[in-house]
Amino acid sequence: MDHNAHHTSTAHDHAAHQAHQGRAGHHTGHQMGSVTWGAAAKATLHCLTGCAIGEILGMVIGTALLWGNVQTMVLAISLAFLFGYSFTLFAVRRAGLDFKTAVKVALAADTVSIAVMELVDNGIIALTPGAMDAHLSDALFWTALLGGFAVAFVVTTPINKWMIGRGKGHAVVHAYH
Numbered sequence: 001m002d003h004n005a006h007h008t009s010t011a012h013d014h015a016a017h018q019a020h021q022g023r024a025g026h027h028t029g030h031q032m033g034s035v036t037w038g039a040a041a042k043a044t045l046h047c048l049t050g051c052a053i054g055e056i057l058g059m060v061i062g063t064a065l066l067w068g069n070v071q072t073m074v075l076a077i078s079l080a081f082l083f084g085y086s087f088t089l090f091a092v093r094r095a096g097l098d099f100k101t102a103v104k105v106a107l108a109a110d111t112v113s114i115a116v117m118e119l120v121d122n123g124i125i126a127l128t129p130g131a132m133d134a135h136l137s138d139a140l141f142w143t144a145l146l147g148g149f150a151v152a153f154v155v156t157t158p159i160n161k162w163m164i165g166r167g168k169g170h171a172v173v174h175a176y177h
Helices: 014-020 037-064 069-094 099-127 139-165 169-176
Strands: none
């Protein structure tokens, strides 16, 4: 998100935002519905990057260990959530949050986005004939995986736009930037 457009001054009062945290109706600087598609796409891309790293790593590990499809998918999805959350966790920790608060912020910011992306992406992989049995060296594997990520991005961006516009999801993170 373009923070120059997001904030009216270059000075940013973290204490004021922290004082407002948890207050019902606080929208972390966003007016209802005023979120741009670019901001929503950037938030979605942030989550998708963590998901993609985790999911690909899980697929590689599962394949290398000769695990079955179910075990590999469970690992890949678990790592997608882990990496997705960790991107936000590290960002808000750098902003000065303690670990417990940072975990709460990451969970609030990314759970819905990651869950939708994983559901869509893994659904596409599962429904693509032969993709579940394709090897890492097969074009079908990468086409289904990357195609799934692309569709997940398109499906999740409007959800993130809606959530951010209501002070939910990734909007929670912006209180700490």
